[in-house]
Each structure stands twice: as C-alpha cells, then as structure tokens.
Amino acid sequence: VEDVFTMNPEPSRFTYIDRARLDHKVRQVLDGGRHVAIHGESKFGKSWLRANALSKKKLARVQCMPGMKASAVIEQALGQLGVTETVSISVENFATRTDEGGGTLGYGPAEISVRHGENSGTRETAEKKPVGVGTDSLAWVAQQFRDNGSIPVFEDFHNLSTVDQFAMAYVMKALGEWNVPCVVVGIWTDTHQLKLYNGELDGRIEDIRLRWNFEELRAVVTSGCGALNVVMGDEIVDMLARAAYSSVGLLQELCFITMDEAGVRRRQLRSQRIENSEAASAAIGRAVEQISSRFEPFLRKLPEAPAGEGREGFYRHLTSALGGRIGEGELLEGLDVDDVVGALLIDDPDLGRSEAVASLKNLEAAQRAAGIRPPVLAYDEPRERLILVDRRLLLFLKEKPTG
Numbered sequence: 551v552e553d554v555f556t557m558n559p560e561p562s563r564f565t566y567i568d569r570a571r572l573d574h575k576v577r578q579v580l581d582g583g584r585h586v587a588i589h590g591e592s593k594f595g596k597s598w599l600r601a602n603a604l605s606k607k608k609l610a611r612v613q614c615m616p617g618m619k620a621s622a623v624i625e626q627a628l629g630q631l632g633v634t635e636t637v638s639i640s641v642e643n644f645a646t647r648t649d650e651g652g653g654t655l656g657y658g659p660a661e662i663s664v665r666h667g668e669n670s671g672t673r674e675t676a677e678k679k680p681v682g683v684g685t686d687s688l689a690w691v692a693q694q695f696r697d698n699g700s701i702p703v704f705e706d707f708h709n710l711s712t713v714d715q716f717a718m719a720y721v722m723k724a725l726g727e728w729n730v731p732c733v734v735v736g737i738w739t740d741t742h743q744l745k746l747y748n749g750e751l752d753g754r755i756e757d758i759r760l761r762w763n764f765e766e767l768r769a770v771v772t773s774g775c776g777a778l779n780v781v782m783g784d785e786i787v788d789m790l791a792r793a794a795y796s797s798v799g800l801l802q803e804l805c806f807i808t809m810d811e812a813g814v815r816r817r818q819l820r821s822q823r824i825e826n827s828e829a830a831s832a833a834i835g836r837a838v839e840q841i842s843s844r845f846e847p848f849l850r851k852l853p854e855a856p857a858g859e860g861r862e863g864f865y866r867h868l869t870s871a872l873g874g875r876i877g878e879g880e881l882l883e884g885l886d887v888d889d890v891v892g893a894l895l896i897d898d899p900d901l902g903r904s905e906a907v908a909s910l911k912n913l914e915a916a917q918r919a920a921g922i923r924p925p926v927l928a929y930d931e932p933r934e935r936l937i938l939v940d941r942r943l944l945l946f947l948k949e950k951p952t953g
C-alpha cells in the first residue's frame with residue numbers, strides 16, 4: 551500500500567496519472583527551446599510532474615525559499631553544476647505603475663545588472679544594462695548550463711518576492727535567448743506572472759496549469775486499486791474523489807487511510823473488496839483529524855493576525871466569511887477584490903476597496919506572523935485575486951467537528 555498510495559517525492563508508478571499527456575508536452579516544449587511554467591495550487595502534482603516528465607534529463611534544481619534573492623537562485627543553480635561564482639543581479643528602477651482601478655501593478659521598465667566572478671579569471675566590471683541586450687555575464691551564465699547540458703528548474707518560485715520574480719523574468723528571457731530553456735514551478739492559478747513582468751516572455755514560455763477533473767481523480771483511485779487487486783464500489787471511489795476537493799495529494803492520503811481502515815495491507819492473490827462506505831467515511835474522519843492541526847490554528851489565529859498596512863478587523867471578518875458568505879465554489883475558483891469586499895460588507899459596512907487591497911497584500915505576512923506556514927490563502931497581486939492555495943481547508947470546513 552505504501553508504494554501505491556504515497557505522498558513521497560518520488561512518483562509512484564502504480565498511481566501516477568499522466569493526464570492530457572502533460573509529461574510529453576513538458577519535454578516537447580523544452581526540446582523546442584521554450585520555457586515551461588508549471589503552476590497550480592498546493593499538492594496538485596507540480597513536483598511529481600516535473601519529476602516524472604524530466605526523470606531522464608539533467609536538472610539544476612533550486613528550491614526557492616522566502617527571502618531568497620534572484621542572485622542567490624542563480625548561484626545555487628550554478629552550484630548544482632559545480633560552478634561556484636558570485637553573481638549579482640540588481641534591479642533598478644523597479645517601477646510600479648498605477649492601473650485604472652487605482653491598484654499598483656508591479657511591472658515596468660527595469661535595469662538589471664548581472665555580474666559574476668569577482669574572483670574569476672574573466673573579470674567583469676559592474677554593468678548596468680537591461681538584461682537581454684547582450685550582457686556578457688548572462689551569456690556566461692547561460693554557457694555554464696549549456697556546457698553541462700542541464701535544465702535550470704526553479705521550484706516554489708512563488709516564494710520569491712515580487713522584485714526577485716521580476717528580476718528572474720528578465721534573467722529567464724535572456725537565458726531563453728541563449729538557448730537555455732528553464733522550468734519554473736509554483737503556486738499560481740492563472741497565467742504565469744512572468745509574462746506580466748516581462749511581456750517579451752510571451753510566446754517563449756509555455757504555461758501548464760494543473761487542474762484535476764473528477765474522472766482523473768477517480769483514475770488515481772482505480773489504478774491504485776487495480777495495483778492492489780482491490781475491488782472498490784463506484785460510490786466509494788466517487789466519495790473519495792469528491793472529498794479531495796481536486797487536491798490529488800489529499801486524495802492519495804485518503805486512499806491510503808481507506809486501505810488501512812479496510813484492512814488492506816498488500817496485494818493478495820484473491821481480490822479484496824471494499825464495498826461499503828464505512829472505511830472511506832472513517833478515512834475522511836481521520837484525515838480531517840490530521841489536518842485539523844493545520845486548519846484549527848489557521849481559523850483561530852488568522853483573525854488576530856497583525857493588520858499591517860491593511861484594515862483593522864479585516865482578517866477577522868474574512869475568516870468568519872470562509873465557507874459561509876464566501877462559499878465553496880468561490881474558493882475553488884478564486885475571488886476578485888470586489889467579491890471579497892462584497893462578502894465582508896455586512897460585517898464591515900465602511901470597508902473600502904483600497905483598504906481591502908492593502909489587507910490582501912499583507913495576507914502572506916499576516917499568515918506568517920500567525921505561524922501559518924505554508925500559507926493557506928494567497929493574494930495574486932497582478933490580478934488582484936484571492937486564492938485558496940490549500941484546498942484541504944474545504945474538507946476541513948465541511949467536516950470539522952462542530953462546537
């Protein structure tokens with residue numbers, strides 16, 4: 551069972567579902583010299599897709615952490631090739647443009663200087679040129695990846711600050727021009743922000759948004775059951791697939807616990823049957839218990855999180871609207887700022903749009919201050935949308951013990 555329904559970083563060959571031939575697509579795009587952006591909510595299979603699709607390729611993989619600078623990202627990627635150089639990337643004139651709605655969009659013309667090798671043979675002076683107009687240093691960086699035959703992979707790219715994502719967009723554009731396609735993995739729900747940061751990336755980057763439909767989720771369950779020689783009733787498969795709220799990671803967990811509840815340990819010669827829903831119900835109950843250590847503090851602490859530049863009381867009202875005035879459907883789709891304001895007006899009639907935006911911008915910091923990591927909710931700033939990144943919250947809200 552552990553090999554079949556698993557949360558391991560290594561994809562299971564028994565339950566890996568290659569939906570819509572995405573594996574092939576990832577390889578095809580990279581072979582064609584274009585970048586790939588794999589994005590989707592937490593536990594949607596971004597890392598498994600990267601691992602499975604590129605299992606035969608040489609990768610220079612960097613796990614982006616909050617607070618990491620673009621220069622550190624490139625340095626670590628080079629480090630994977632055994633190249634130790636200091637790289638400095640500075641973004642200047644990071645422009646914020648005000649859009650018609652009064653919100654600020656974090657993009658505009660920038661000057662980036664890249665230099666490497668303070669102590670290397672090929673000394674360079676600090677340049678201040680926009681990347682992509684032939685900065686020697688970036689050509690050098692690109693050369694390292696080409697010589698090594700490695701594909702740079704930037705995982706959890708969303709952890710980088712807006713400024714550093716912005717800088718990376720320019721670096722990636724230049725790497726693309728030097729024939730070094732990159733893979734970017736992170737949590738977004740819409741088209742990749744990189745394109746907003748650097749319009750020239752449009753057409754040079756293939757967006758792969760991970761979504762799971764009901765049939766694909768069912769396929770995870772049935773292929774695992776097949777591997778274990780377990781016969782599971784259709785309604786039970788449906789029940790598990792529904793409870794996962796399109797988080798394939800949660801589904802794997804639910805299946806694993808269901809097997810345990812049903813007493814299935816390993817494949818047997820004679821098929822084992824799971825025909826009543828008790829095991830699955832019990833599994834859902836156990837899963838809710840497990841995740842309550844994440845969501846119970848989330849619901850308790852977010853209301854008290856520091857307001858920052860935002861409005862006092864905003865997080866309290868937001869929390870109480872979750873699962874109520876802000877319903878399941880909206881949370882699954884994501885809401886724009888006006889929907890959020892609309893949902894909170896009953897509790898806070900004076901709430902203004904710009905205050906709501908300020909509070910939403912502070913959401914990441916507020917969750918961090920409240921000890922909620924990784925974040926459950928996120929604000930997609932370029933698009934001004936609130937997104938539920940951890941879908942397990944929906945299962946928790948639905949099934950949590952009342953009282």
Ligand SMILES: Nc1ncnc2c1ncn2[C@@H]1O[C@H](COP(=O)(O)OP(=O)(O)OP(=O)(O)O)[C@@H](O)[C@H]1O
Nearest residue numbers: 556557566567592593594595596597598798799802
């Ligand atoms: N293609 C797939 N087929 C079946 N199960 C999958 C697939 N992809 C992912 N899973 C399940 O979902 C779990 C989470 O996947 P993965 O770690 O790739 O998600 P992620 O999107 O990278 O999450 P995070 O945002 O936390 O980095 C896996 O451990 C596995 O159980």
Ligand SMILES: [Mg+2]
Nearest residue numbers: 596597598705
């Ligand atoms: Mg991942």
